[in-house]
Structures are given as structure tokens and as C-alpha cells.
Amino acid sequence: MTVEAFMSRHIAEFDPPVRGDPITGERYYAKRWADAEWDKVWKKVWHIGGMAGDLIDAGDFLTHNLGKESVVMLKQNDGSVRAFFNACLHRGYRLAWTEVGGAPQLVCGYHGWRYDPDGTLAHVQDPDDFPGGNPCGKNRLTEVACEIWGGFVWYNMDKDAAPLREWLGETVHDRLSQWQMEKMTRVYAVKSDVPCNWKIVRDNFNESYHLPTLHPQISTSINDGLSDCEFAIFADVGHNMMRMPGLQPSARYPTHQVLDLQLAEALEYWELDPKEFEGNAMAARDAIAAQKRKLGAQKGYAHYEGMGDTEIVDYFHFTLWPNITFTMWPDGVQLLRSEPHPTDPERCIFDHWFMAHQIGDTGLVIGPNGATPYEAVDCETIVFGEKSLGIVADQDLSVAIGQQLGLHSQGFRGGILPNQEKRVQFFHEKLNDVCEIHD
Ligand code: FES
Ligand SMILES: [Fe+2]
Structure with missing residues (x-):
């Protein structure tokens, strides 16, 4: 044709x-x-969180603020990217403040809690002072759907969202793919x-x-x-x-x-x-x-x-x-x-x-x-x-x-x-x- x-x-x-x-x-x-x-x-809906090319090493992150919400997208040890709501599990302080950044762990600026790139709580001050015992390893940041396509990192706050490809639709996906945005x-x-x-x-x-x-x-x-x-x-x-x-x-x-x-x-x-x-x-x-x-x-x-x-x-x-x-x-x-x-x-x-x-x-x-x-x-x-x-x-x-x-x-x-x-x-x-x- x-x-x-x-x-x-x-x-x-x-x-x-x-x-x-x-x-x-x-x-x-x-x-x-x-x-x-x-x-x-x-x-x-699916949102573009930033450029996939900005995430190189494990712990590199992108932050996207949308309305009153904020999402942080983190490069994983296995090379994939996962996204989380950008709020500390302790008392809610926003964790990442720059659009692009990176560190082996995400550190909260309020009381110093630290998170591994997969969102797992890895370090707290005074770990034995919690009623349920040390919270590390048992808590993870709240995850949101995340995909890479067209050179962008995409996320969706709806955990039941259809995959990005389905949301794009076959025709739009195939036509846009011609430009090789990646x-x-x-x-x-x-x-x-x-x-x-x-x-x-x-x-x-x-x-x-x-x-x-x-x-x-x-x-x-x-x-x-x-x-x-x-x-x-x-x-x-x-x-x-x-x-x-x-x-x-x-x-x-x-x-x-x-x-x-x-x-x-x-x-x-x-x-x-x-x-x-x-x-x-x-x-x-x-x-x-x-x-x-x-x-x-x-x-x-x-x-x-x-x-x-x-x-x-x-x-x-x-x-x-x-x-x-x-x-x-x-x-x-x-x-x-x-x-x-x-x-x-x-x-x-x-x-x-x-x-x-x-x-x-x-x-x-x-x-x-x-x-x-x-x-x-x-x-x-x-x-x-x-x-x-x-x-x-x-x-x-x-x-x-x-x-x-x-x-x-x-x-x-x-x-x-x-x-x-x-x-x-x-x-x-x-x-x-x-x-x-x-x-
Ligand atoms: S609010 Fe993050 S460590 Fe306290
Ligand atoms: Fe115009």
C-alpha cells in the first residue's frame, strides 16, 4: 500500500x-x-517523566512534579527503571528535589532515612527505637507503573493501567516509531x-x-x-x-x-x-x-x-x-x-x-x-x-x-x-x- x-x-x-x-x-x-x-x-494516564538517556548508573533518578504530586524514577542495579511516589515513608518529606540526579541511595533530607534504588528502606536513625522493630528491609516506597519508550521514561499512577503500548494504540505506536525517537x-x-x-x-x-x-x-x-x-x-x-x-x-x-x-x-x-x-x-x-x-x-x-x-x-x-x-x-x-x-x-x-x-x-x-x-x-x-x-x-x-x-x-x-x-x-x-x- x-x-x-x-x-x-x-x-x-x-x-x-x-x-x-x-x-x-x-x-x-x-x-x-x-x-x-x-x-x-x-x-x-501515562506521563513522560523525563529522558531515559539521563539514567546511566544505578541510583540515577528523574523527578517529575505533576500538580501536587511528584514521582521519582530510579535506575535499577539490573539496568531497568522503576518509579515511585516521591514521598518519604517516615513523615512524608519529598525525597528527590532535582529533575535529574543520582546517588547510590535516595536520602531523605529531614531525618536521614535512606532508600535503595528499588525503593526498599535501607537505613534509619535509631533502628531499635520502633515499636515493630527495625523497619528497614520491611518497607518500600509506593511504586507506580513505569516503562521506557521513544527515549522517554513514562509512568502511570494507576496501578491497574493498561500497558503504555495499549494506551498509545497500534496505529499511533507504529506511526510514531518511524521517527526513531529513541x-x-x-x-x-x-x-x-x-x-x-x-x-x-x-x-x-x-x-x-x-x-x-x-x-x-x-x-x-x-x-x-x-x-x-x-x-x-x-x-x-x-x-x-x-x-x-x-x-x-x-x-x-x-x-x-x-x-x-x-x-x-x-x-x-x-x-x-x-x-x-x-x-x-x-x-x-x-x-x-x-x-x-x-x-x-x-x-x-x-x-x-x-x-x-x-x-x-x-x-x-x-x-x-x-x-x-x-x-x-x-x-x-x-x-x-x-x-x-x-x-x-x-x-x-x-x-x-x-x-x-x-x-x-x-x-x-x-x-x-x-x-x-x-x-x-x-x-x-x-x-x-x-x-x-x-x-x-x-x-x-x-x-x-x-x-x-x-x-x-x-x-x-x-x-x-x-x-x-x-x-x-x-x-x-x-x-x-x-x-x-x-x-
Ligand atoms: S520525613 Fe523522611 S526521614 Fe523523616
Ligand atoms: Fe501554533
Whole structure:
């Protein structure tokens, strides 16, 4: 089956009906929604805890704070990774405080209790002073489900959760696997507390209707023309996908035949003559795709071998239920994630990471902010508004505060969505069902 036929099959098959539930403003600020989401969503889904490549020696750990909860993922003596709630069994002090760390034992900063990497309590002060005898060896930190996939450490707080593979679903798992994320390195990672509900960020990444307004600069090299994009909803698992042709100007504009500098440079890089595409910029994509197939391996793009014809030129946005967007570029992946704030439904924690394949020995990769050194980075926490969260992400978030304000208005009546925003509608209807709130 050709890639195009495969995609067409997906579009027909993955276009479930929606009911048209109103998407009222309350869900973006009310505590009852935040409480329901904590119990019915966040405690039940798979989360990315960090980069598997950061765990090398036994005792190395990752910490992920989610809402008021925190989970620590520890490298084991046998090389596997296990995850535990990040709270001391003695009197509850949080054990690990850095996103990445490591020591032979996890030591509590309050009374000095120590835990082995498998969560077993290994040392306490005055062990004979306990009514039941020495508690060491008899107590373990509370474990949560943990898996490694795509270069990430994933965890799920629900001990009865289906395995990650099942949660991803076969189609999404197989399609995402093409990009070989496990071979990538995280070269960019920023985090910020953002003044909007987490779903405002979700809605934004579940539609491309905002591109002409918020991201006009990408219209010269990414085609968001409605009939050229593909959308799919994987109803059984709640995830969705969009594909936009890359290396092609937007079909929305009459000027689309003009070859811009970025596209001309891409043609030259792939040993094509830009002059031949003057007045016919739409043809650049297919020509470059053919060159990538021919020259990819020798130019350092070994990963193209496992990828489909559209994947090596286009942009795919996979949004995993409920809150992870992977924007797949031919040579890298953006993670765009919003998580609940510990106490305020009108704030969220936003993450923007970029993982990339190494291209030859250039030492640089092209990321969301242009040329970026190819080296693993820790996540930088920044104050919203004081520093960039990435050029395009800044544009996306520039409307967040205004939308949060507008959604409080009595005049907002629950949204009027075009068909192309069906993924937004589907997301909220799934949320209504999962949270069991239908008023
Ligand atoms: S709370 Fe951890 S040792 Fe006391
Ligand atoms: Fe955007």
C-alpha cells in the first residue's frame, strides 16, 4: 500500500462523529473541573517523566512534579527503571528535589532515612527505637507503573493501567516509531508556569486554524492549505494527528508560487537548482523528497531509511490524550505539553522540548529557534514573559491570557467551531465523558 493510500485509509477510518457538546468557559477556571480532571484524568494516564538517556548508573533518578504530586524514577542495579511516589515513608518529606540526579541511595533530607534504588528502606536513625522493630528491609516506597519508550521514561499512577503500548494504540505506536525517537537527543528544553488553564494550550495544538493569524512567517515553507492537510482522530485511544506538507508554501496565498529564501536554501542543500523552481515553488517538496531518498544516507540522514515518503518532508502533529503534542519534523521532534498547576486552574505548567537526530558530524541541528548545538541539555525553568519559550510557542501563548479572560465572560456561549477544529470538539467530548460532567 502506498503511503498516500495508507493516509487516505486513515482519514476515512479515523473521522468519528461528534455530538456538538457546548465547550463552555467554566471548564477553564472552575475548581470542580480541576478536581474531576485530577481524579479521572491525571491519575489514570501515562506521563513522560523525563529522558531515559539521563539514567546511566544505578541510583540515577528523574523527578517529575505533576500538580501536587511528584514521582521519582530510579535506575535499577539490573539496568531497568522503576518509579515511585516521591514521598518519604517516615513523615512524608519529598525525597528527590532535582529533575535529574543520582546517588547510590535516595536520602531523605529531614531525618536521614535512606532508600535503595528499588525503593526498599535501607537505613534509619535509631533502628531499635520502633515499636515493630527495625523497619528497614520491611518497607518500600509506593511504586507506580513505569516503562521506557521513544527515549522517554513514562509512568502511570494507576496501578491497574493498561500497558503504555495499549494506551498509545497500534496505529499511533507504529506511526510514531518511524521517527526513531529513541535515537534522538534532547537539545532544547524549557518550562514555565503560564497564566492559562492547561486546556487552552491543548485546544491550540488541536487545531491549525490559527496558523495564518499567529504564525504568518511559516506560510512560505509549510502548507496549511485546508485541502492539503490531513486530520485523523483515533477514537479508541483519544489521540489525534494532523499532517501539513512541508517544504511547500501555503496554498492559502496567491503568492504561493514565490520561492522564499528558506526554500531556495533547502533546494540548494539537496543539490537542486532553485532557478528551476521560480514560479513553481509548490513543486519543491516532491523534488526534495526524491533527493532525500537518493542522497539522505550519504549526507548523514540515516534515519530516513525507516521513514515513509511523507514523513521525510512533512510536519506531523500527534496529540496524545490528554496533554502531549509531538510535532514531528523529518529530523527531530518537538514536545509541547501542558500540565495542571498544583493549585490554580487558571494556570498551567508548559513544557517545550526538542529532540533531534545527529546529522553527520556537524555538531549542529536545526531546532525551533534555528541552529542549535547537538548536545543533551537539562530543562531550564523560566519566568513566563521574561524569556522566550521558543519563537512559535511564544506566538501560540501570546493569546493565552486574553482567551483565559474572555472565557469568563457571560457573553461567551460555548464556542462555534469549523469542521477543521473537530479535534478540539472531540477532545472536550472525551473530557466530558471521562470526567462525567455533562451539564
Ligand atoms: S520525613 Fe523522611 S526521614 Fe523523616
Ligand atoms: Fe501554533
